[in-house]
Every structure is written in C-alpha cells, then in structure tokens.
Amino acid sequence: MSLALPAAYSQAALRGLRCRCPRCGEGRLFRTWLKPLERCPVCTLDLTPQRADDFPAYIAMIVTGHLMAPLIIALSKDFHLGPAAMFAILIPLAVAMMIGMLQPAKGTVIATQWWFGMHGFRKERALAAEPEPGESGEAARK
Numbered sequence: 001m002s003l004a005l006p007a008a009y010s011q012a013a014l015r016g017l018r019c020r021c022p023r024c025g026e027g028r029l030f031r032t033w034l035k036p037l038e039r040c041p042v043c044t045l046d047l048t049p050q051r052a053d054d055f056p057a058y059i060a061m062i063v064t065g066h067l068m069a070p071l072i073i074a075l076s077k078d079f080h081l082g083p084a085a086m087f088a089i090l091i092p093l094a095v096a097m098m099i100g101m102l103q104p105a106k107g108t109v110i111a112t113q114w115w116f117g118m119h120g121f122r123k124e125r126a127l128a129a130e131p132e133p134g135e136s137g138e139a140a141r142k
C-alpha cells in the first residue's frame with residue numbers, strides 16, 4: 001500500500017473538499033450524506049475523533065450569503081422582479097447551494113482537524129515536508 005501523506009494543508013483540505021480521506025486521498029470519508037465512516041477503508045485512519053459539529057453549516061451559510069448578495073442586488077436593480085418572483089428564484093437556489101455545500105464543507109473541516117491534530121487526531125506529516133520553524137533553530141544550536 002502506498003500511502004501518500006499530503007505535503008501541505010492545502011492538499012489535505014482539497015482531499016476533504018472532495019470528500020476523501022485527508023491522509024491518503026483515496027478512501028471515502030462518508031458512510032451516508034453527513035455521517036463519516038469510523039475508519040478510512042484504504043489507510044485505516046480512525047475518523048472518530050472528528051468534531052465538525054455545526055461548523056460546516058456555518059460555512060455553507062456564510063458562502064451562500066456572500067454569493068447570493070450580489071445576485072439579489074442584480075435581480076432587484078437590473079431585472080426589477082417582484083417579491084414573489086425573487087423568492088421563487090432565490091429560496092430554492094439558496095437551499096440547493098447550502099445543501100450542496102454541507103458535505104464538502106464537513107469534509108474540509110474534518111481534514112483541517114486531522115491536519116492540525118485536533119480532538120485526538122495524530123499530527124502526521126510527509127517526510128519531505130519542510131521542518132517546523134522551531135526545529136531548524138534547535139538543530140542550529142546543537
């Protein structure tokens with residue numbers, strides 16, 4: 001088994017965004033829509049320490065709000081739509097965007113928690129990764 005640890009946080013986060021295991025990038029992260037597996041089926045990473053809680057929902061709401069605001073302004077200023085037409089367009093679009101973002105947001109939150117060793121995750125880094133700033137300083141003193 002060739003286990004390729006992510007070289008940087010961005011790679012781990014991207015794996016989580018794709019709903020893949022942040023450690024190996026191959027195993028699925030979720031058993032059902034928002035229920036993570038207990039272990040990665042490929043690298044056996046224990047996923048039970050994850051504590052995403054409500055944070056993915058907050059991310060989905062913040063992103064949806066920021067994407068919807070210019071659309072709301074454009075629809076009301078440029079197209080002069082009435083309130084019923086605005087709601088008919090905006091409410092389903094906002095709900096679809098938030099529902100569509102929940103799983104990738106949760107995957108990214110889990111990847112972030114794994115990368116930073118939060119809540120019982122073990123901090124793992126690829127061997128080729130740059131040394132921590134404190135490590136090089138200690139090596140120079142010896």
Ligand SMILES: [Zn+2]
Pocket residue numbers: 021022023024025026027040041042043044045
């Ligand atoms: Zn894995």
